Amino acid sequence: MSYRNKLLSLAEVIMVIMRTSKASLLTLVFCCAWCFSSHASLVYVYDFPGTPGSGLASAQTNPQPGNATFGDWSRVNLVLVPTSDVFDNTAWNNTANFDSTQYASFTITANAGWHLNLSLLTFDEVRSAGGPTKGRVELFLNGSSTAYDTFDYNPTPSVQNKSFNFAPTTDADNVTSAEFRFYGWNGGDPLGAMSFDNVATTVDIVPEANMLVPILLLLGCVMVEARRRCQISD
Numbered sequence: 580m581s582y583r584n585k586l587l588s589l590a591e592v593i594m595v596i597m598r599t600s601k602a603s604l605l606t607l608v609f610c611c612a613w614c615f616s617s618h619a620s621l622v623y624v625y626d627f628p629g630t631p632g633s634g635l636a637s638a639q640t641n642p643q644p645g646n647a648t649f650g651d652w653s654r655v656n657l658v659l660v661p662t663s664d665v666f667d668n669t670a671w672n673n674t675a676n677f678d679s680t681q682y683a684s685f686t687i688t689a690n691a692g693w694h695l696n697l698s699l700l701t702f703d704e705v706r707s708a709g710g711p712t713k714g715r716v717e718l719f720l721n722g723s724s725t726a727y728d729t730f731d732y733n734p735t736p737s738v739q740n741k742s743f744n745f746a747p748t749t750d751a752d753n754v755t756s757a758e759f760r761f762y763g764w765n766g767g768d769p770l771g772a773m774s775f776d777n778v779a780t781t782v783d784i785v786p787e788a789n790m791l792v793p794i795l796l797l798l799g800c801v802m803v804e805a806r807r808r809c810q811i812s813d
């Protein structure tokens with residue numbers, strides 16, 4: 580349900596409550612519960628279904644969240660490996676030097692009037708024999724060319740789950756777009772591969788306007804109406 584529709588629904592419920600009782604306290608509790616319940620984190624997962632595993636957002640098992648769009652995966656200076664159910668790539672930089680021009684990535688874009696409070700990225704990784712032995716994930720915010728945070732790890736020959744515990748973004752950061760880039764280098768074979776799966780982003784998608792403003796306006800209306808009815812009954 581959209582934020583606007585939630586507000587309209589809330590107003591209707593308040594009117595019903597006021598018609599049927601003097602339950603101002605109940606109304607207050609309901610408003611607070613609604614406010615907090617509409618403000619929860621969700622987890623969006625890329626699981627790359629098909630052969631080769633698809634990086635298209637429309638192909639993922641879970642649907643898009645409301646009020647933000649997870650994008651299609653990109654390969655920048657990488658070559659697809661047609662493995663099933665993972666995002667597999669070869670032609671990684673084979674030297675000992677990190678190369679910022681070669682990566683796999685995806686973006687998240689908030690709808691107008693919303694922003695992203697990001698808190699965690701987890702993912703499965705595995706490399707083939709000769710694949711990269713150095714891995715890095717960088718998070719870029721609001722189109723900046725400077726990484727907000729960086730996670731280094733050593734890609735493994737069997738599947739492991741990794742956690743990128745960056746500093747969570749807050750309302751004050753006003754993040755409206757984000758990009759995660761996955762790098763690899765220092766392999767022993769130019770045909771070596773590295774793949775990703777179950778790339779899970781934890782995010783709270785928040786309306787930019789202060790949530791309390793419309794709630795307080797509604798509560799104000801409730802109290803004014805309650806006082807008016809009291810005066811009429813006196």
Ligand SMILES: [Ca+2]
Pocket residue numbers: 626627628664665776777
């Ligand atoms: Ca998968």
